[in-house]
Amino acid sequence: MQLTANIQNYHFNHILLNAAGVMCQTSMELDTVLASEYTGAVVTKSATPLVRPGNPAPRYYELNNGLGTINSMGLPNEGFDYYMDYVDTKETYKPIFFSIAGLSKQENIAMLHQLQDADFDGLIELNLSCPNVPGKPQTGYDFEATEQILTEVFAFFKKPLGVKLPPYFDIVHFDDIAAILNKFPLAFVNTINSIGNGLVIDQDTDTVVIKPKAGFGGIGGTLVKATALANVRALRDRLNTTIKIIGTGGVTTGRDVYDHLLCGADLVEVGSQLAIEGITVFERLEKELTEILTEKGYDSLDDVRGQLKIMS
Numbered sequence: 001m002q003l004t005a006n007i008q009n010y011h012f013n014h015i016l017l018n019a020a021g022v023m024c025q026t027s028m029e030l031d032t033v034l035a036s037e038y039t040g041a042v043v044t045k046s047a048t049p050l051v052r053p054g055n056p057a058p059r060y061y062e063l064n065n066g067l068g069t070i071n072s073m074g075l076p077n078e079g080f081d082y083y084m085d086y087v088d089t090k091e092t093y094k095p096i097f098f099s100i101a102g103l104s105k106q107e108n109i110a111m112l113h114q115l116q117d118a119d120f121d122g123l124i125e126l127n128l129s130c131p132n133v134p135g136k137p138q139t140g141y142d143f144e145a146t147e148q149i150l151t152e153v154f155a156f157f158k159k160p161l162g163v164k165l166p167p168y169f170d171i172v173h174f175d176d177i178a179a180i181l182n183k184f185p186l187a188f189v190n191t192i193n194s195i196g197n198g199l200v201i202d203q204d205t206d207t208v209v210i211k212p213k214a215g216f217g218g219i220g221g222t223l224v225k226a227t228a229l230a231n232v233r234a235l236r237d238r239l240n241t242t243i244k245i246i247g248t249g250g251v252t253t254g255r256d257v258y259d260h261l262l263c264g265a266d267l268v269e270v271g272s273q274l275a276i277e278g279i280t281v282f283e284r285l286e287k288e289l290t291e292i293l294t295e296k297g298y299d300s301l302d303d304v305r306g307q308l309k310i311m312s
């Protein structure tokens with residue numbers, strides 16, 4: 001069974017990889033994801049121009065019912081130059097996604113100029129959806145700002161670039177964001193980022209479970225699967241076929257990977273469950289997915305992608 005995908009000139013021998021933010025802040029973590037036999041690529045922690053310690057801990061929590069996670073990390077990362085050095089020196093046949101999340105349009109433009117001028121041969125993910133920097137709204141929820149930055153970026157940026165989007169919850173918002181994205185030669189769209197600003201309570205202490213922002217943080221895991229599938233499906237249905245889809249959100253089993261494929265995903269990312277289970281999650285997910293595909297008689301993922309049925 002060939003579990004493969006393509007984005008422009010990049011070929012993926014496996015369709016699974018980490019979600020930005022999970023197991024990807026240090027070179028050790030990035031190497032771990034790349035070294036797995038069951039990943040097709042790796043994505044870096046979203047980089048800012050300078051090193052950031054992020055928000056005060058506790059800033060990440062796994063719900064004890066296993067249904068999800070909440071985080072308000074606050075964009076902790078080793079800084080843009082660290083990841084540039086990593087991609088410059090890393091010997092790997094697997095594609096690397098370089099994620100950036102500047103705290104302003106100017107910061108993003110500056111990092112993209114450096115990436116354009118560098119030897120970096122990989123894909124770039126412009127994160128428009130970090131929900132956890134106090135005082136910074138998610139660009140992805142500001143449609144004018146999103147169109148403006150993409151207009152400025154594509155005036156000079158010629159390498160494969162995609163955007164990481166927040167979840168949308170309104171059909172008209174799916175229409176509006178897709179209409180904007182279709183104006184640009186995007187290589188891919190990655191949907192969804194965590195559902196921003198959820199709240200989780202510790203039932204023993206009647207206290208929030210993370211310190212930053214009075215306990216408000218991005219929600220991931222099983223809790224977000226239905227929203228993730230809806231965003232993958234809605235954007236696949238609306239975006240030009242030249243724009244590939246990375247499906248992220250709610251993946252804990254092979255069936256969840258399969259469901260993302262049915263909705264139109266080309267690649268599938270694992271965040272919360274990777275943080276919870278560790279690197280072996282990829283082998284389990286691929287084995288579970290293969291069992292489903294075999295049982296249903298599929299021998300190619302392209303026979304599955306986008307084949308979700310609606311009721312007549």
Ligand SMILES: O=C(O)c1[nH]c(=O)[nH]c(=O)c1Cl
Pocket residue numbers: 021046071072073074075076101127129130131132133193194218
């Ligand atoms: O707090 C974070 O670092 C963070 N956390 C998320 O859930 N999504 C993001 O894009 C980022 Cl940048």
